[in-house]
């Protein structure tokens with residue numbers, strides 16, 4: 001199959017149908033714009049399975065995604081879209097770069113969900129954008145930014161409920177969006193422990209509670225076990241629906 005694009009965590013292949021692409025999830029892990037590299041054994045299968053389960057569920061909540069079908073433990077088919085070069089981060093609790101840039105203490109509950117836009121450009125270090133910059137750089141129209149913000153907030157409400165039932169606090173997460181041929185905005189990429197901060201409500205200790213890629217970023221150990229635990233809880237949640 002023709003490889004269309006290889007990213008840090010996934011490879012995109014063309015299929016016989018021009019409207020359909022195949023996404024292959026890799027075990028490779030990177031952090032800090034690929035300055036830190038490694039592997040998380042089984043991550044491809046875990047992230048593919050979690051993303052598929054969450055996208056199926058989000059579709060039921062009325063959110064349009066690019067997801068079609070999981071065809072193997074680490075492979076899914078998706079609708080072909082043109083990715084908007086924005087990383088859309090929704091934050092409920094202060095962590096990561098928000099703490100570094102604002103001085104807010106890690107774990108501070110935000111008074112309302114914060115939607116941050118970053119330029120999807122590794123070479124530039126994914127800089128934080130303003131709506132003016134988005135407009136001037138022609139990354140998206142104001143109407144598209146408004147729509148994306150609305151969808152991102154709805155996804156946040158859905159995911160907060162979903163993870164609450166898994167005894168997991170959704171701290172923050174990153175979304176990407178794409179446009180189909182009709183110009184419709186579809187949720188794209190993945191939703192997994194690579195792209196979310198997830199804290200275990202059953203653990204009070206600030207290190208033990210981390211169930212996401214921060215275990216890899218901060219060398220906290222037991223990375224695989226955390227990813228498997230999220231998959232287990234997500235699958236038992238979708239089974240119980």
Ligand code: TMP
Pocket residue numbers: 089095096097098126172173174194195196197
């Ligand atoms: P940040 O605090 O480093 O800005 O990250 C916010 C959220 O976005 C966190 O859940 C991790 C996720 N994220 C990605 O998925 N990809 C990235 O490249 C970065 C920087 C963050």
Ligand code: ASP
Pocket residue numbers: 008029030031032033034035194213217
């Ligand atoms: N995904 C990004 C990278 O590989 C950053 C991160 O997740 O921390 O560098």
